[in-house]
Amino acid sequence: MNLKELYQEIILEHGKNPRNLGKTDDFNKDAKGHNPLCGDNVHVYLKLNGQKIVEDISFEGSGCAISMASASIMTDLIKGKNEHEAKEIVEDFLGMIKENPELKSDNLEDDEKTKLMCLSGVKQYPMRVKCATLSWHTLVSAFDDKKEEVKTEN
């Protein structure tokens, strides 16, 4: 995948029209993330029900196309999953964006995997990996009720 393809897929899909942008009504978990090097900011909101299923998820933030598209795709895929599944997907994504050629997760449908794989090109640009991972680290932080802002270094 070359740079042009990476950017076009991401932008066409999510960069320009991010999904789930804004603040979820009656969210019960949230966390903030910041990427000090680039200045990307993200705030993830979750509404978990009694069965720990993500009933709703959204994000607010500003940053580059890669960070915004990654947050958008993440919220799309996580909605409807339970906390355990969601965390497995995060692990899987973080593995994929750094080294693994494929996604392993059984928690994603094929079309969901395809969507997520379009971010795999980012691994060729090591300085940008943290842009892609910021919202995912922030999601975990929201699940775990961590009060401190997430700072991604990678």
Place this chain on the structure above:
Amino acid sequence: MNINQVKKEFPIFDEKIQNNDLVYLDSANSSQKPKVVIDRINEFYTKQFSNVGRSVHYLAVAATNLYENTRTSVQRYINAKDKNEIVFTKGATEALNLVANTLGQNYLQEGDEILITELEHHSNYVPWHFLRKSKNIKINFAEINNDGEITLEEIEKKLTPKTKIISITHLSNVTGAILPVKEITELAHSKGIIVVVDGCQGAPHLKLDMQDLDCDFYAISCHKMYGPTGLGVLYGKKKWLEELPPYQGGGGMINEVKKDRISYGDLPNKYEAGTMATAQVIAFDQSIKFLESVGIDNVMKHEAELVEYGQELLQKNNSVKLIGNPKNKGGVLSFTIEGIHPHDVATILDEDGVAIRAGHHCCQILHDKLNIPASSRASVGIYNTKDDLDKLNEAINNCKKIFNL
């Protein structure tokens, strides 16, 4: 000056970077190195290495002489009155920390005020910030005008009877504004205020004359001056360097050490504790000589032409917005592109071999003021050509195409 000849002195331009010819527009961050500097480091380690200022053997004496030769060259280059006004540091950051720390210890009183500007790099803000807590010092900010400049009038307006120090950049690394340092110093001295200058961008691109400028301290970053990394210079007026306390303690900076008392060495040793960046200092002599051989007047003329050309080019480019429009401007072109984040711009330009910087360039105060999280910055050096700026413009157009702008 034959620019192609000058460019040939820099071996990096013989390299293909990701299969592209290198268009290096990141000199405000760090400059490339001419062959004479690279070779000098190699030669020193290969044939002449020894520590300086300690042993009496042949190599030690020879290395000490070489080390001191650089001090003399720097003195000449910046027209300092005295060789001992030149202190080597690990960088301009350390130079500014040294000044803030020692003035904080011996000169400033609780409640005193320091005036800096909204243009300052973090290294000319954070060291002063430390004194807020330790000494209850207040920091005031001179504000930029609409062109991204700091005027003499604005400085004057922000002075109070409690202002003890003005610490300012010589040349902004974001807007490119060149500050009227001489006039500011004149004003400051008439009120008994000390002037500290962050010369990181000034030193590589402007003619320096410390006796004419008359500032009290001037910090230089050698790696931005076609020299090695890990090295800076602090120029300080002798009376201050003599009066202020040492910054770091260790070998080399002492006169006599007893169990109950210690006396410190004379200038400049007092401020050069521990083993210094010997090879870098010795190689930096070649950077100075290289700049002298090209001639600073030629450098300034060439870079002024480049910046004017680049500015026109980018002004004509739709959706590119230049940051600042100072009348007196150095070789920095910072910009934003509507609809594309600076980090995406930098990554896409890199693919075309165009190296720029994206981010806040260690100037968060300024970016907050401009209400943008980050910007893209192309900055020129002695080796750049108009062709490089054409390639920058083409790469920007390519970037816009990818983003369907």
